[in-house]
Amino acid sequence: MRLFSRGVAVFLSLLTLNTQASVLADAANDHIKAKIESTLQWQVHAIADSPVRGLVQVSTENGLFYASADGTYFLQAKIYNLDEEMRNESEIALAEMRIEGLKQFENSYIEFKAKKEKYVVTVFTDTTCGYCRRLHEQMGEYNEAGITVRYLAYPRAGLSSPTYRQMVNVWCATDPKDAMSTAKAGQNVAPASCKTDIAKQYQFGRSIGVNGTPNIILPNGTVVPGYQPADQLLSTLQSTAG
Known part of the structure; x- marks a missing residue:
């Protein structure tokens, strides 16, 4: 029973940490969104994880971009995966956006x-x-x-x-x-x-x-x-x- 209780405590601690991390990530994304919209006057549609650690993927009214996690740097780039035969990760993300977005025009x-x-x-x-x-x-x-x-x-x-x-x-x-x-x-x-x-x-x-x-x-x-x-x-x- 004591082992079970300890397991529950560990699970709850991990759940709390994950929740806190999620809240912090949401706050960081909100900060990036607000900064881009106020600085560039662009509408930001979505912010998601990118394949590169330290960068987030930013979908805007003017295309796909990347930003540093603190919102200081803003990049227009294509990300290629050298371990996957130069797979174009940016194009994969855009392809998914196109397929999903076209549904609104049926x-x-x-x-x-x-x-x-x-x-x-x-x-x-x-x-x-x-x-x-x-x-x-x-x-x-x-x-x-x-x-x-x-x-x-x-x-x-x-x-x-x-x-x-x-x-x-x-x-x-x-x-x-x-x-x-x-x-x-x-x-x-x-x-x-x-x-x-x-x-x-x-x-x-x-x-x-x-x-x-x-x-x-x-x-x-x-x-x-x-x-x-x-x-x-x-x-x-x-x-x-x-």
């Missing part, structure tokens, strides 16, 4: 669906982007290859630009798919208004590292930062599947 996509769907890719697009237009011109080839393309908006010139207004017209059109094709052909889209989350789409894109268009997110959360013809994209998808 009712926002403008989707061009393949009849015999094998893969689904998400493309951040700009209606005035030359390579975005080339991709759209070849939509039939992507669909024929079994690739469903679903669009999110990323007006490269920002949320006060004419392109943003045009993309609102596209998303608010009676037939958004037809309006997208019209805009990608360089033609005017009839003015329209509705409640959209295009600003949210754009801001999410920035937070996960989108800085140009087209930006193709694969099912596993990795990114193709630019245009790929259908056969090349299919090969990429096949090589990353599973």
Whole structure:
């Protein structure tokens, strides 16, 4: 009985220490969050442990960063694991953020669906982007290859630009798919208004590292930062599947 009581006491002591450590970690993260937001005027979405001791991983509206545990230093970097064949730990973290974050836009996509769907890719697009237009011109080839393309908006010139207004017209059109094709052909889209989350789409894109268009997110959360013809994209998808 005495041994049992001693074991309980040790367990309770460890539990207390873990709780105290958790409280201290939360306080440190709150301090880092407040410091970044007040100093840089950036919104911090989350703070988590990083693969490197002494650093925490900081997800912000402007991308993924790292900070020292006391909040003194702020780093933009990629972390590679030399023991795991130069595995890109930063990209793994971003891929998880992309997959999770895309779930909020399930009712926002403008989707061009393949009849015999094998893969689904998400493309951040700009209606005035030359390579975005080339991709759209070849939509039939992507669909024929079994690739469903679903669009999110990323007006490269920002949320006060004419392109943003045009993309609102596209998303608010009676037939958004037809309006997208019209805009990608360089033609005017009839003015329209509705409640959209295009600003949210754009801001999410920035937070996960989108800085140009087209930006193709694969099912596993990795990114193709630019245009790929259908056969090349299919090969990429096949090589990353599973």
